[in-house]
Amino acid sequence: MDLNKTLERLIQEARRRPVDDRVPYAFESRVMHAIRQQPRADVTTLWARGLWQAVAPCVVLAALAITTSMKLQVAEGDYAYASPNTELTENVDLGGSVGLELNENSGDSLW
Amino acid sequence: MLAVLGGDVARFEEIVLRYQPRMFAMARRYARREDEVQDIVQEIFIKSFQRLNTWRQDAPFEHWLMRIGVRVCYDFLRGHQRNKESVLSDLTEDESRWLERAEAPGGGDSDGIDGDAAKSIVGRLLEQMSPSNRLIINLLEIEDKSVKEVAALTGWSVPLVKVRAFRARAEMKKLLQKLSLDKFL
Numbered sequence: 001m002d003l004n005k006t007l008e009r010l011i012q013e014a015r016r017r018p019v020d021d022r023v024p025y026a027f028e029s030r031v032m033h034a035i036r037q038q039p040r041a042d043v044t045t046l047w048a049r050g051l052w053q054a055v056a057p058c059v060v061l062a063a064l065a066i067t068t069s070m071k072l073q074v075a076e077g078d079y080a081y082a083s084p085n086t087e088l089t090e091n092v093d094l095g096g097s098v099g100l101e102l103n104e105n106s107g108d109s110l111w
Numbered sequence: 112m113l114a115v116l117g118g119d120v121a122r123f124e125e126i127v128l129r130y131q132p133r134m135f136a137m138a139r140r141y142a143r144r145e146d147e148v149q150d151i152v153q154e155i156f157i158k159s160f161q162r163l164n165t166w167r168q169d170a171p172f173e174h175w176l177m178r179i180g181v182r183v184c185y186d187f188l189r190g191h192q193r194n195k196e197s198v199l200s201d202l203t204e205d206e207s208r209w210l211e212r213a214e215a216p217g218g219g220d221s222d223g224i225d226g227d228a229a230k231s232i233v234g235r236l237l238e239q240m241s242p243s244n245r246l247i248i249n250l251l252e253i254e255d256k257s258v259k260e261v262a263a264l265t266g267w268s269v270p271l272v273k274v275r276a277f278r279a280r281a282e283m284k285k286l287l288q289k290l291s292l293d294k295f296l
Contacts, residue, residue, distance in 0.1 A: 003284050003287055003288055003291075004284070006210075006213045006214060006287060006291075007280075007283060007284055007287055009213055009229070010213075010229050010232055010233050010236075010287075011233065011252045011253065013226045013229030013230060013233075014226075014229060014230045014233040014234075014253055015252070015253055015255060016226060017226055017227070017230045019136040019139070019140075020135070020136065020139050021132040021133065021135050021136035021139075022132075022135065023131050023132055023135055024145075024149060027127075027131060027149070027152070028124050028127040028128050028131065030149075030153065031124075031127045031131075031152075031153055031156045031157070032120075032121075032123065032124050032127065034153055034157055035120065035123065035156070035157060035160050036120065038157065038160075038161070
């Protein structure tokens with residue numbers, strides 16, 4: 001079987017058939033009605049649409065900002081509560097290490 | 112056209128009246144059910160109305176409208192590619208007879224062969240093809256347009272149209288082979 005030949009003949013026959021271009025009764029009225037139903041895109045409508053579309057991202061951003069701010073406040077609160085002891089320890093440690101460092105430096109001093 | 116552009120919406124009805132037969136002929140190549148055909152044509156006119164300001168007045172309006180039409184039909188095919196209604200192997204008696212006569216040795220003369228059956232077989236084959244291949248076969252082979260015309264209508268480049276045409280013919284041939292094998296099994 002020659003597929004190319006059969007395919008060519010099929011396409012030729014399909015090409016030769018008349019095209020059905022009948023239009024349903026009063027179709028143009030349906031189209032015009034649909035067109036008139038379409039919302040007109042004036043500047044105010046576009047602006048309002050843009051504002052509505054921005055609502056969701058703004059809410060998400062606000063929620064993120066609130067969460068971050070609350071976390072920071074909690075962290076600061078913890079620090080404040082623990083600060084007297086922590087600072088003391090840190091100071092002691094820092095002082096010791098600095099002291100050692102100073103001592104070491106003083107031992108190997110270049111001047 | 113200028114009146115419509117100036118805001119006279121009612122004058123668009125004249126455009127619809129003038130071009131709707133061509134749009135129906137085009138839509139019927141891509142959709143079988145009449146309600147789908149009507150939806151496609153309505154979509155074409157609504158889109159053309161909405162984008163009327165993008166029409167360059169030095170270019171023929173019909174070409175511009177056809178481009179929108181092709182785009183809407185292609186979108187329709189892509190949206191409905193999973194709803195393939197017919198099964199390739201379910202041939203009618205006329206279609207089977209057409210294939211038998213076409214495949215018989217010396218059965219090359221197609222004058223006596225029923226053209227409706229051939230058109231129906233082509234429809235079945237096209238329905239199984241991918242949207243881009245179906246569009247290419249319709250435009251290039253059935254509507255007999257040139258590669259350049261197809262490129263202008265689809266917005267694809269000339270080399271892309273050629274590549275897609277080659278693939279589309281190969282797919283169609285493969286489907287025809289499957290159809291012939293199923294018929295005899």
